[in-house]
Amino acid sequence: MRYPLLSRINRPGDVKKLMPEELPVLCEEIRSFLIESVSATGGHLSSNLGVVELTVALHKALVLPRDKIVFDVGHQCYTHKLLTGRRAGFAHLRQKDGISGFPCPAESDCDVFIAGHGSTSLSVAIGIARAKKLKKEPGKVVAVIGDGAFTGGMVYEGMNNVGMLNNLIVILNDNKMSISKNVGEIANYLTRLRTDPKYFHAKAQMENALESIPVLGSGVVRVLQGGKQIIRRGIYHSTMFEEMGFQYVGPVDGHDVIQLSQMLTNLQEQAAPLFIHIVTQKGKGLKPAEENPGEFHSVSAFDLNHLTNPEVSPKDSFSSYFGAKLSTLGNECTKLCAITAAMKYGTGLQFFKHDHPDRFFDVGMAEQHAVTFAAGLASQGLLPVVAIYSTFFQRAYDQMIHDVCLMRLNVLFAVDRAGLVPGDGETHQGIYDPAFFSQMQIETYSPANYAELDHWLSYLVRKGQGPRAIRYPRGEEKPSMAALGCTGNLFDLIEQREGAKIVFVSYGAETEEILAAGDLLLQKGIAADCCKLVRIYPLPEGLCDALKKYDTVIFAEECVKDGGIGQQLCFALQQAGWTGRFVLHAVNNRHLLHANVPQLRKDQNLDAASLAQSALGAESENKA
Ligand SMILES: Cc1ncc(C[n+]2csc(CCOP(=O)(O)OP(=O)(O)O)c2C)c(N)n1
Numbered sequence: 001m002r003y004p005l006l007s008r009i010n011r012p013g014d015v016k017k018l019m020p021e022e023l024p025v026l027c028e029e030i031r032s033f034l035i036e037s038v039s040a041t042g043g044h045l046s047s048n049l050g051v052v053e054l055t056v057a058l059h060k061a062l063v064l065p066r067d068k069i070v071f072d073v074g075h076q077c078y079t080h081k082l083l084t085g086r087r088a089g090f091a092h093l094r095q096k097d098g099i100s101g102f103p104c105p106a107e108s109d110c111d112v113f114i115a116g117h118g119s120t121s122l123s124v125a126i127g128i129a130r131a132k133k134l135k136k137e138p139g140k141v142v143a144v145i146g147d148g149a150f151t152g153g154m155v156y157e158g159m160n161n162v163g164m165l166n167n168l169i170v171i172l173n174d175n176k177m178s179i180s181k182n183v184g185e186i187a188n189y190l191t192r193l194r195t196d197p198k199y200f201h202a203k204a205q206m207e208n209a210l211e212s213i214p215v216l217g218s219g220v221v222r223v224l225q226g227g228k229q230i231i232r233r234g235i236y237h238s239t240m241f242e243e244m245g246f247q248y249v250g251p252v253d254g255h256d257v258i259q260l261s262q263m264l265t266n267l268q269e270q271a272a273p274l275f276i277h278i279v280t281q282k283g284k285g286l287k288p289a290e291e292n293p294g295e296f297h298s299v300s301a302f303d304l305n306h307l308t309n310p311e312v313s314p315k316d317s318f319s320s321y322f323g324a325k326l327s328t329l330g331n332e333c334t335k336l337c338a339i340t341a342a343m344k345y346g347t348g349l350q351f352f353k354h355d356h357p358d359r360f361f362d363v364g365m366a367e368q369h370a371v372t373f374a375a376g377l378a379s380q381g382l383l384p385v386v387a388i389y390s391t392f393f394q395r396a397y398d399q400m401i402h403d404v405c406l407m408r409l410n411v412l413f414a415v416d417r418a419g420l421v422p423g424d425g426e427t428h429q430g431i432y433d434p435a436f437f438s439q440m441q442i443e444t445y446s447p448a449n450y451a452e453l454d455h456w457l458s459y460l461v462r463k464g465q466g467p468r469a470i471r472y473p474r475g476e477e478k479p480s481m482a483a484l485g486c487t488g489n490l491f492d493l494i495e496q497r498e499g500a501k502i503v504f505v506s507y508g509a510e511t512e513e514i515l516a517a518g519d520l521l522l523q524k525g526i527a528a529d530c531c532k533l534v535r536i537y538p539l540p541e542g543l544c545d546a547l548k549k550y551d552t553v554i555f556a557e558e559c560v561k562d563g564g565i566g567q568q569l570c571f572a573l574q575q576a577g578w579t580g581r582f583v584l585h586a587v588n589n590r591h592l593l594h595a596n597v598p599q600l601r602k603d604q605n606l607d608a609a610s611l612a613q614s615a616l617g618a619e620s621e622n623k624a
């Protein structure tokens, strides 16, 4: 049998049946399983390899689902899934109808909360711990958070509110890495905790300190006494966490599963919230991932025997095209600054960092700060470009309105992963930005290919004023889109057919579907035109006039229906006196689970066949 111990773990609680000496063996099996499985499906690899021991120890010590584990971001929950009866699901991890790559309460009652965006775990855990108190329910609530997510502001809002919750444990998994190297003063502080001699007490002092804490009791001390595996013998010291009301234990070796599980088991009685600082290695167990954890943070399927170039952001992508172009623009425009919230590679800003290090800012996982920091720069005459994934811009909704838009500051928002995204699923869909950027009256451009990205990015840097945005999809341009080139117009009729009474309208990546729908209709002998918008807000002048001649407008967008661009165009056409038929295809279901983009489009009737079907329906109703 390939995984003899792991095969015995089929439901929550099975780990508790193992002997302590079996735990390291189980961890090795889990690691091998994860490497084999994720190399076949893709997924978040290096973060998961780092928390194997921690997760096994938590399962050994806790009683699930009575106790709750709240994973921050949630991308590191694979071992937890393996230990809660979902081993078979890994064959279809992040695929349509397969298991999610993030915590998913619909999959298991051991997944307490949906996550995908960072820095939520403390607030969630504090809420659950407080609810347990009110309901007089037993059990612990454990927040597991990485040092990257620990740079997000919500964490501090949570710590400010932690009170004396003696059923709460926060475990900081410190691996010195966000996706790339963790940055900033919090990261520096954690490094000091790990390394600065002034934080290390003599072992005896530490033991005294621990004995004096009513919370921990002698069981923990026993563990710490045997502390040769504890990194530098552990410390108990007045840290910022204690100042906030926690009892701090650490730094602890996060790969010593026996010690971890004993320690967690011994922490049954506590008088205050606990903060356990563990130190781990991201990517542990796979040498290339240990050496370059960022490259293995989120991987597509790869060949284990040819570990030469696993892709984290494909070389040829809108992101890298954007990043390279922005860097070139930075040569001529010395006011240009680039800001990322811990996604330097994902957004392609590594080029800008390389060429203009003084004007590059990685602010950590802090989108709210990124936007308001940009506002501050802009108020002093600089031109900040804030490159953030569409889904993470949601974090900065108020900062965009209050700090940028009210003063009409000169900030360019670069909206990456705009539209549908595959494996990450419902937490990461870029399906809101057209609606909320337009609510904020932010001029927004949506190139469908690299040529348009090149043209409109240059335009926005050179000529724009005030808040403005450019949005582009995940991945690379499609050949059919590349073939359109760039006209420099705000909209184009990209397909015109003799006698067409139907027009398909779209923007961005979805444009490929309207072109294909037009071809499908033609095969049925019906002529339809296609119109592609580049500027989606405000709607380009002349657009309504160009569309008024059609009986039917079929609009397709990878955006929520309510308040999206389609509804705005429909209203504009009505205002212009048009009385034709408007059919809107947009995202109806906001819980778009993991699947590939063609599957997602099909589910949402955004694929060419569904669009063509709509056109046929409209055509027959028009005739009736
Ligand atoms: C609000 C938000 N911003 C950005 C991201 C993208 N993101 C996912 S994981 C990650 C790094 C997380 O680092 P850490 O919490 O230390 O976990 P590790 O992967 O090191 O275990 C980032 C930036 C996100 N999920 N949520």
Ligand SMILES: CC(=O)[C@@H](O)[C@H](O)COP(=O)(O)O
Binding pocket: 073, 075, 116, 297, 298, 312, 346, 417, 424, 474
């Ligand atoms: C967990 C998270 O938020 C990111 O790691 C995300 O999964 C990256 O996705 P991309 O592969 O699109 O960069």
Ligand SMILES: [Mg+2]
Binding pocket: 146, 147, 148, 149, 173, 174, 175, 176, 177, 178, 182
């Ligand atoms: Mg980390």
